[in-house]
Amino acid sequence: MDTRGPLCVGIDPHAALLGAWSLPDSVAGLERFALTVVEALADRIAVLKPQSSFFERFGSAGIAVLERTIAEARAAGALVILDAKRGDIGSTVEAYADAYLDPSSPLFADAVTVSPYLGFGALEPFLGAAERNGCGVFVLAFTSNPEGASVQRAVTPDGTAVGAAILAQAAERNGTAVPMGPVGAVIGATLTDPIPFDLASLNGALLAPGLGAQGATPQDLRAVFGDALANVVPSMSREVLRHGPDVPVLRRVARQAVKDCRIALGYAFPDH
Numbered sequence: 001m002d003t004r005g006p007l008c009v010g011i012d013p014h015a016a017l018l019g020a021w022s023l024p025d026s027v028a029g030l031e032r033f034a035l036t037v038v039e040a041l042a043d044r045i046a047v048l049k050p051q052s053s054f055f056e057r058f059g060s061a062g063i064a065v066l067e068r069t070i071a072e073a074r075a076a077g078a079l080v081i082l083d084a085k086r087g088d089i090g091s092t093v094e095a096y097a098d099a100y101l102d103p104s105s106p107l108f109a110d111a112v113t114v115s116p117y118l119g120f121g122a123l124e125p126f127l128g129a130a131e132r133n134g135c136g137v138f139v140l141a142f143t144s145n146p147e148g149a150s151v152q153r154a155v156t157p158d159g160t161a162v163g164a165a166i167l168a169q170a171a172e173r174n175g176t177a178v179p180m181g182p183v184g185a186v187i188g189a190t191l192t193d194p195i196p197f198d199l200a201s202l203n204g205a206l207l208a209p210g211l212g213a214q215g216a217t218p219q220d221l222r223a224v225f226g227d228a229l230a231n232v233v234p235s236m237s238r239e240v241l242r243h244g245p246d247v248p249v250l251r252r253v254a255r256q257a258v259k260d261c262r263i264a265l266g267y268a269f270p271d272h
């Protein structure tokens with residue numbers, strides 16, 4: 001983000017977007033879509049985030065496209081967050097960690113999104129693998145969707161919101177690691193109620209989805225993240241993707257989004 005600017009673009013090949021790009025809703029269409037985004041953005045945008053579901057829809061052939069998408073994006077210099085939102089009992093999480101955070105895996109990514117709602121402790125194999133392999137995990141804390149609050153803002157017996165308790169455990173795990181620990185969190189940019197946790201104390205990256213199609217704007221980031229702005233990774237998918245399939249247009253739109261986020265987050269360095 002220091003060199004490319006603060007932006008994550010999601011690779012979300014919705015069936016409707018394939019149609020809008022005049023592509024068939026097929027493996028061939030999926031591949032063309034994902035690789036076009038990679039061609040347009042992977043050499044210039046800091047982070048790309050393929051959403052696993054849209055690849056899984058096509059079974060093993062779709063997973064093969066996901067493997068290629070991740071590998072080509074990483075080869076072009078982007079960091080890749082695989083958005084898979086995985087979580088399970090610890091022994092199963094171990095296999096998920098092998099799938100996404102072991103450098104020898106065909107689905108190896110720089111980071112993965114994980115769900116802590118089987119208990120933060122059950123995520124341990126992800127956290128260990130991230131530490132060993134220089135990767136990250138993004139733990140769902142306060143998500144961008146309105147339904148999330150009924151679980152994430154529910155209060156534990158000691159009066160803490162569930163999402164805040166998750167963040168406290170993530171912060172403890174990150175400790176004083178420099179420049180920050182491997183445990184990031186997902187905090188929706190759409191949120192209007194205050195986050196009941198000091199986000200700067202996480203000492204981890206803060207993935208902020210919800211910009212664009214879900215209604216949030218870069219200008220909203222300051223109100224949501226307060227003094228943790230330096231750790232925010234603003235994320236948008238449809239807001240950029242809907243401008244495809246023309247590569248120069250995708251580049252122009254993403255470049256403008258980087259600029260908007262840079263201003264909103266108070267980045268000091270000049271535009272490039």
Ligand SMILES: O=C(O)c1cc(=O)[nH]c(=O)n1[C@@H]1O[C@H](COP(=O)(O)O)[C@@H](O)[C@H]1O
Binds near residue numbers: 144
């Ligand atoms: O983990 C995520 O990335 C995520 C968490 C969250 O709280 N909200 C959220 O929208 N996302 C993902 O971010 C993307 C948002 O897409 P757009 O609404 O098109 O920008 C989707 O792939 C979602 O699955």
